[in-house]
Amino acid sequence: MRYLPLTPNDRQDMLATIGASSIDDLFVDVPEDARLEGPIRDLPMHAGEMAVEAHMKKLAKNNSAAGDMPFFLGAGAYRHHVPASVDHIIQRGEFLTAYTPYQPEIAQGTLQTLFEFQTQVARLFGVDVANASMYDGSTACWEAIVMARRITKRGKAVLSSGLHPHYVSVAKTMARFTKDQLVSEAPTLDAATDGVDLLDQIDDDTSCVVVQYPDILGRISDMSVLAEKAHSHKALLIAVVTEPVALGAIKAPGQMDADIVVGEGQSLGVGLQFGGPYVGLFGCKQKYVRQMPGRLCGETVDAEGKRGFVLTLSTREQHIRREKATSNICTNSGLCALAFTAHMTLLGEKGLRDLAMLNHKKAVVAADRLTQIKGISLLNDSFFNEFTLILDKDTRPIVRKLADQKILAGVSLGRLYPDESGLAHGLVVAVTETTSDEDVEMLATALEGELA
């Protein structure tokens, strides 16, 4: 077996050193009735690279890859071009096959990239500090709600109707067990998010108000008013960013006085991957840093006075604090964080701003083209690279039909909100730098056909 270096002779020699007559002697603690004789049945025996590759390729082939057809899906996962060097960097064995940097003297590579990552995320979000990553945006969002409860000692979280429905689902699942109270409604097809409704929900029992920016329908709203109202009740504003590229074009949540900003970092470096692994981003104001979940990398010096980096403030974490930890999170999303930071470093501020405007302008052009079609109107007054079209038909069957024609048309609101019949005509369309004019034209033609 190609991954196992021991030879039969090695095994015999080693058993002799141990003083065991056979490998079974080493499994004596396993009760006899739990021991298996021979390899487990119903599973295949070992296979070489060629056979395994053939098996996996067959599975892979039975999927419609986004790059092979016009593709317009977003809603929390975006298709961006990842520079070739990013994948090369994350495949360096010294990054790929390293452990969590608990031995800092021989992990400065990982630690320095995490320090750079934290700084980039904090600057992108416009907040003071950021951690070394979470699993993904949805779990980061729930952790932010828990953090707000710890800070305010209140249990009522007010969720914007523009928050991604999967993020809402995760929060609802968890809140049922933790007895947190959640205020949450499905979105309505208005040009602006929430309106005054959300403001009215914020009171002296509120721990936080959670707002996605841009929201699930692509709308962009100024969160300053919410921040002010939340702060007047000593509650926190949590901003959720599922498309970090947007922050190359629109104001940072921190600039609108958000207290905690979380996000999904998948857009930069990571790729679609059918939903995971992704990388949760988590930043906040300096004064809340000791209430943060997850790993933090900090700067220090070594015994010779040289600058170096270590994981720090670990007294918040489970391996030290056990049941009193701020979270149970251990493994985070290190390699995806590396992909994110490498992509961001290749972009730089100018590249990020250019990429963001390229996304935005392409989306504007696409929105104009698609709304020329009879039976389609645009919901949004404002958007970044994703907008919601209202069709005069239920969009879900259309999306399925177009997928059979090798056009991935977007995310129907019927898929995201199956119980909300009022949303069934909505179609969320994302346009990125990877979308060509021909792609838009093919989508337009197909939609014209469906709506004629």
Place this chain on the structure above:
Amino acid sequence: MSMLTEGRPTKQEENIIAPDSGALKTHTGNRALMVDEPLIFETGSPDRSGVDLPAAPAAESRLGGLDRDEPISIPGLSEAEAVRHYTRLSRQNYAIDVGLFPLGSCTMKHNPRLNEKMARLKGFSDIHPLQPVDSVQGALETIYQLAEWLKTLTGMPAVAMSPKAGAHGELCGILAIRSALEARGDAREVILVPESAHGTNPATAAFAGYKVEDIPANADGRVDLDALKARLGPDVAGVMITNPNTCGLFEPDMKAISDAVHAAGGLVYCDGANFNAIVGRVRPGDLGIDAMHINLHKTFSTPHGGGGPGSGPVVFSEALEPFAPLPFVEKTEDGHFHLVEEETAEDHHESSFGRMVAFHGQMGMFTRALTYMLSHGADGLKQVAEDAVLNANYVLRSMEDVLEAPFAKSGPCMHEALFSDNGFANGLTTLDLAKGLIDEGYHPMTMYFPLVVHGAMLVEPTETESKAAIDQFIGALRSVAERAKAGDELLKSAPHFAPRRRLDETQAARKPILVWKEPEEYAEAAE
């Protein structure tokens, strides 16, 4: 103390000379391949970029008047600089690709490159989680096949695939337990956790709203069955047991523990972090457990990536199956793969405790793990467990005359060997030994864990090390252990040869610097 510049053979002890006499200073401060790399904030600039983009089309912007008008201050590098930056940084890392990585309980085994290649097939890497299910049948089948492997290997009837890592899987299991108890109107408050458990166990139970109580270990390093039985009662929701446990030992009473917990109305969670020791030889389903997470990044070789991403599927007993989270994949009679989500769950899965994460889990890890399983097959996986256990016992028996092995007398260990610092000279600690190992070219073992052994050192060689590699490691570990016992003061300042000497963690925590600031801001912060 003199520099080693003579090129003459030196005796063993002379080799261990701190190289910091300062006699030879280089202009750059670097030493050959050991090169320091500045931060991107010191070398890059916001107007430099390693990405060429086409011009944006002419169009009015519609950003709602919220244009980002202040500097973002994120520096860029050209591709040439970026590749060098990260390559230089990578060389300051220890990794499995570099050498044996004996980190107990973390299972740092070789990460096959076929896994990486398969995960990058565009049919896996370039598909969106919300594509119509007919356009991702191969992805759903991949998840389904992996689920079948996991169920067969564990002898359990159900599996939840979406948890993002081990601790997230623990949470999944505990929430299922709580759901099952609530469904029978029997809300309970306490989860029992052995003292030797991973920190994630009590943290998870608390995160899910439970009170946590310790179960003591007996003198053999196992769960004290009598103490456990004495504590069971109507307030105990369940137990979280690691098996093989964190002392590297199989819990021979596991079935009796499960039976006792069930008899008292509770449920059994097993932390499967150490499943690699028994995969293919023992099915946890035969031991009466109700839920167990499996770290794909441990047992099934997906890379640790410097701290993730992981993946933590959870297998369930029949008692917990109805409460498993959404989403999951089902195969219909006509061979179609069906994604059960919120809207489709109502038909036949209304007891599910709900969604734990956006989308469907760590697909990129599923493809790697399935590739690994297919490569090894049922026979290879059994060999994996056997070689892992053989290697660990070989280390145990090769070391026990030098390092105290507190539980070695009671029999063989499983996949990891546990030692204590008993016998070290005054003032020398497990940490010193660990840092001494760094100078020998090794990543240290797990230190100070489990908590039940003083100065614990937990060594897990894994099955992907050759006998020669293990022999060399044993030689190094013996040498450093002898030095610790002899009171070698140089160990206290080890490592001497790493890219950094010991780092001041106290300073890092007292005045946390978590983001880079312009030098003048540092000066202000120090005031």
